[in-house]
Amino acid sequence: MQRRTVLKTLAAVLPGLYIKKVSQPFNLFSSLGQELTENGPFKPTWGSLGNYQVPDWFRDAKFGIWAHWGPQCEPERGDWYARGMYEEGSDQYKYHCEKYGHPSKFGFKDVINIWKAENWNPEALVALYKKAGAKYFMALANHHDNFDLFDSSYQSWNSTRIGPKKDLIAGWAKAAKNNNLHFGVSVHAAHAWSWYETAQRADTRGPLKGVPYDGKVNKREGVGKWWEGYDPQMDLYAQNHPLSKDSLNNGSIHRQWNWGNGVTPPSAPYTEKFYKRTIELINKYHPELVYFDDTVLPYYPINDVGVRIAAHLYNKTIKDNGQLTGVVTGKILDAQQRKCMIWDIERGQSNEIVPSPWQTDTCIGNWHYDRRLFDNDGYKSAKTVIHTLIDVVSKNGNLMLNIPVRGDGTIDDKERAIVESIGEWMKINGEAIYATRPWISFGEGPALVSASPLRAQGFNEGKGKPLGPKDYRFTCKGPILYAFMFGWPDDATAFIKKLAKGPLVGEIKSIRLLGSNQTIQFEQKDTGLKINLPQQEALLNAFVFKIEGAIV
Known part of the structure; x- marks a missing residue:
């Protein structure tokens, strides 16, 4: 041209x-x-x-x-x-x-x-x-x-x-x-x-x-x-x-x-x-x-x-x-x-x-x-x-x-x-967080009840109840399940219903709190997973349990 x-x-x-x-x-x-x-x-x-x-x-x-x-x-x-x-x-x-x-x-x-x-x-x-x-x-x-x-x-x-x-x-x-x-x-x-x-x-x-x-x-x-x-x-x-x-x-x-x-x-x-x-x-x-x-x-x-x-x-x-x-x-x-x-x-x-x-x-x-x-x-x-x-x-x-x-x-x-x-x-x-994938469920807890639907391109941020110590979210990587807790419970006990042993959840073999060297005591019941939390350490904002055995 x-x-x-x-x-x-x-x-x-x-x-x-x-x-x-x-x-x-x-x-x-x-x-x-x-x-x-x-x-x-x-x-x-x-x-x-x-x-x-x-x-x-x-x-x-x-x-x-x-x-x-x-x-x-x-x-x-x-x-x-x-x-x-x-x-x-x-x-x-x-x-x-x-x-x-x-x-x-x-x-x-x-x-x-x-x-x-x-x-x-x-x-x-x-x-x-x-x-x-x-x-x-x-x-x-x-x-x-x-x-x-x-x-x-x-x-x-x-x-x-x-x-x-x-x-x-x-x-x-x-x-x-x-x-x-x-x-x-x-x-x-x-x-x-x-x-x-x-x-x-x-x-x-x-x-x-x-x-x-x-x-x-x-x-x-x-x-x-x-x-x-x-x-x-x-x-x-x-x-x-x-x-x-x-x-x-x-x-x-x-x-x-x-x-x-x-x-x-x-x-x-x-x-x-x-x-x-x-x-x-x-x-x-x-x-x-x-x-x-x-x-x-x-x-x-x-x-x-x-x-x-x-x-x-x-x-x-x-x-x-x-x-x-x-x-x-x-x-x-x-x-x-x-x-x-x-x-x-x-x-x-x-x-x-x-x-x-x-x-x-x-x-x-x-x-x-x-x-x-x-x-x-x-x-x-x-x-x-x-x-x-x-x-x-x-x-x-x-x-x-x-x-x-x-x-x-x-x-x-x-x-x-x-x-x-x-x-x-x-x-x-x-x-x-990195290189993880969703588990069979994303989580549980009282905040789910007040979750706000999307409007137009989004805009439901901050509309529901804030996540707290009774709310949990999950991710997984290979055989490892991660469970996130959004606050430290007053009774120093976490109870996660969706981790009760069943056809979709295996027998849990070990749990570690990321950032802590303390031993974690737990009991997997028919109604859920009970975790006796150790003495609270200088961990902030959210807490992560690394769980082995749950993924079947």
Whole structure:
């Protein structure tokens, strides 16, 4: 194809991409020749993806840590800041006006510009997470704010050109490799199209009533400004389209997450640009895991962008590693879709053993850093995280835990203390977590009565009764059964009904409390297993019995 023809095609597909004033050349042709592994065993169809087998590394890892970090962490005011700052009267709108100025004068593009990530040390953070027991690490590659945190050939608004002037994904990927952790990326930018519609608004009252926010500021208006040559409307906010139905209702975005219920359909150039950005991300940084914050997959069911990306990742990891090591996650999956990828549950967990491996993603605070949680001791405790991990693993799941990163690239001392406490527990009890599989039952206890059902993509976290000393969960590894106890009973006695000797439970030969050298006295009755606990040692958060003989 001649260069002129290529340019005409690209001008139609990627309008407004030409950059007039840049510090580095923007080589649009740098990734046009990137290889698509279309000749691999996986084709971009649901039928072909149904042959997927979850890699052993993911099944065995159980615990990952996530850096959900980008320019929305710079204000330190919580999640979805780039949307909330344009919602008149909201907490984030008020905060933004006080700290930065009115969103017609200082928009989110300007927040990106002042974000410098000046104290970011990915090697130190990832090393800390490895010490905490994480077996894989995931970094945010872009959020709904549409800003790529890597050297992107297809998105001029990226962290190598604006803000930090650093390739953040490259830094995270190198640190993960140096620490021998599997590397993943999370991709959220598919929804910028509708998510940023709040940036098209204007105040309905006050001295700036009717003055538009900066959602439709275009390249022509950047002459002489710091963003000269860049197009906020087209390339960052993606707002050169009519508002979706009921767009002025701030909650409507949730009903339209599956690209239905009146959302303005995204254009073909917009979705194809997302595809090219994501393929380049995979090819350049070699993640084994790609997390999508989407109902099923990006742009499902309106086009095949998502299945094309999934097939490419699977085929690429086969080519690179000699076997399938790729993992793709999605939310709200039906039975067939769960055969094609990993079901991800946001801020919640299953109430039963799931036949296929799955994942919970949650956070000790807000997804984006919120200073108020530090000031008001609002983080989840290490105990809560550990209890969640145990419950998830007992039901065939993995836990992906976000530790919010401050705008400057650091975590605060309270977060560090939580991470270190998790690591101390994992050092003693990790054998009951890693490379285990569910037993015939995930557990028992009074907390089961109040377990909350899933809502939408999850959100049943913390809705039921907390796990306590009469609650138990199980995992197994070969002939060994592990029984987790979530508190130390006042009577120093554990009684586990499901370990009564019977057709599904063998005669127990020995029991050891992990982290203790004391002898454990027990009696296996027809009604259950009675364990006389030793003198309580300096063990915290949850207790693990290593049991031999129970598995038949």
